[in-house]
Amino acid sequence: MKVKKLRLDQLLVEKGIVESRGKAKLLILSGQILIDDPRQFQTIKPGQLVPLDTRIRVKEPLRYVSRGGLKLEKALNEFPVNVAGKVAIDIGASTGGFTDCLLQYGVNFVYAIDVGYGQIAWQLRQNTQKVEVIERTNIRYLDPKLIVRQIDLAVIDVSFISLTKVLPKAISLLSSSSQIIALIKPQFEAGKELVSKGGVVRESSSHLFVIQKLQDTVEKLGWQMVALTHSPLRGPAGNVEFLAHFTVKQAERLAQIPIAEIVKQAHQKLLC
Template sequence: MRLDQALQQRGLVASRSAASRLIQAGAVSVDGKPATKASVEVFEQSSIELSPSPETEFVSRAGAKLAGVFRARPELNAQGYWVDFGQSTGGFTDCLLRQGAERVLGFDVGHKQLSTKLREDSRVCCVEACNLRTPWPVTRRIDPIEQSDMQTLRIIDRDEQLDMQMQLADLSSFDDQWPKAGAHGVVIDVSFIALSYVMPQAIQCIRPGGCCIALIKPQFELGADPVLRKRWFKDGLVHESTKLQAMLEDLVAPFKNMGLDFDVNRDVLASVLPGTSGNQEYFLLARRNRPIQAPPTTSSNTQRPMKNIPQPRSDP
């Protein structure tokens, strides 16, 4: 059997692609010897070990990205109740729990992706098959998934379109322990859609003064315009840093009209790890400090250029 297949079969990684990343990072050894290729043949009696690395510290490498934010901003407090938008395997959730979160309610469009470790954690509630673009309330009823634990829920699609209500979302129908005041914070990690599609719903989960930590993935924010993608991308990577900074400014500016407070020059941090395709990613750190307003059709506000994007420290 191939090494990458064996890693997945033994439950050491969530996917073969994750196994390949570990092997490339030099974090895998077979029978005491470092493995360099995913195609290496291993046997049932072979011993496979993972060495400590950003790829193995959390249930997914996303946890190492978020941990970099907490190292760079030690004043951030992860205690309390949090919402994880785009929970997937649970890297952000894993990091939040280690940082002291009391409970995490996660939403994801997929299903059965959350790691077994987190699925069995009483502090974690996972809502699956959820279209995060859908304004709250997202459903009228919830059904438990087959014979899995009651912490995991699947949202039943709505049969009618509901207008977005710009107020604090009541998530107690998903989690009976949810506080009426709202979440202390929300983390966002979504792919293949822009943040603007999910940010209004995410903000509605946060209590006034609560924290929003959103991962910005440039390749999904630049849109599908073939001219722009040809100009800004090369081999799938963003390659014009000046345009990238302008894009980041334009991207985060509208979020202020949704009730978030941040300084574009101070509160955009480079991720300590790149995306899986090699793109540099960024975190927006913000707080909800006023009621949500409908976003304007045009923006007259101009943000100052980000001369230096702060780089999180990579050491603990």
């Protein structure tokens, strides 16, 4: 008798473990879902077909509405930045992982901006005392009059556009004491010749090139990269990502960031 199977993400919904396939995919990709196997519990893909009687184990609940929160969390823990009581702008908010993380770290208010519509998690959308959602808005064309509070911190997670095109507008909304934390996605920063089939930038030399190019860009804008780390998670296509911390350029010369070493650590941690 043929065993009836279902996609793992669908089965999570059927079993009532999560309320949507989107949340199921998030849990699976972040390594939170394990299924039984004759050999051991193993992590698999959202589209993997599994028997309906498959025993499922959830490692631990996600702390944020999306895995993006885990990426920003690493930056906030490693970078010399205190966000408690601050006002932030989340550029490329999407589901709201960065926004959620900021609020849990004590940020007082967040402007959540995205070109899409209806993506941000309901729990954030309804928190109008702490979050103002600005949708269907490309940051490059944002009317500054919509931002009535002084911004202390900008966090950026954008796709299908280079940070070099987003940073000038972001900086125009900030003051000399403001800070930026940006997620660097190499596939949107590198030239086509450096992106392999499937949209993945694989070579460490390409990652180094992308980061150094971004560093040069911010310096021309009067800012500087003061810290760098790799994301704890790879992007959906498998790309290694990085998080950078920027501030207005200071007179004193900072210690050089060991970019090559950080790229090497990222490859050892995420690709080996």
